[in-house]
Amino acid sequence: MLDFAELGRLVVCPLTQYEFCMAKTFTPAKMQRFNRDRNDPLGATADAIAARRVLRDCHFALHELTDAADGRAWRLRWVAAIALLRAVGHVLHKVDGTRSRYLAQAAEANWAEVRSAPGGHVIFHDFIDRERNSILKEYATNDRIVASADGSRRLGLLIGTQIIEPLDAVRQAIGWWERLLQEIEADAQKARMASLYPEKRASPNTLD
Secondary structure: OHHHHHHHOOOOOOOOOOOOOOOOOOOOOHHHHHHHOOOOOOOOOOOHHHHHHHHHHHHHHHHHHHHHOOOHHHHHHHHHHHHHHHHHHHHHHHHHHHHHHHHHHHHHHHHHHHHHHHHOOHHHHHHHHHHHHHHHHHHOOOOOOEEEEOOOOEEEEEEEOEEEEEEHHHHHHHHHHHHHHHHHHHHHHOOOOOHHHHHHHOOOOOOO
16 A cells, blocks of 8 residues: 555656546536426435536546646645545435435435445445545555556556556546436436326226
């Protein structure tokens, strides 16, 4: 396990493309639904607005990491990125789940699957959660030094059975959250529609 001083000296943050792209959230249609439903006492909305706000900042944090001028700047931005990545789940539960019963139920069902099948969610268990715990409890990182084919040294994280560079790990974590939020929102929307239009759940063979 490396301390942050060593981490700051070794990290290299190239960008293959401009990635300050914001999460796929807050589209006009989503915002219209949010504005319409936000005062609904029944919690009708099925959009994870608060969690997606955090995810949007995860994109910004990734962009900031690539612009870090020195080891200290990179270290602080790394801490912020990891904290944001873990905060998505907490905000989903504490804010979105409180606002919408549909989101609360869908999130709980999906989280149960994440907890019970860690092999299918390695990026969360081996990176998002583990790195956050290392930082908050030990102020250390799980990065390790690995040798490249040309003999140079670089940093890598052991995630599952793979060694992944830090920035790639953040990219994968953001993608994992995006997919999970989409699944949760889809499940919440189905539950919402079933509640609003219970007759649609009836069998097509049901006689009047």
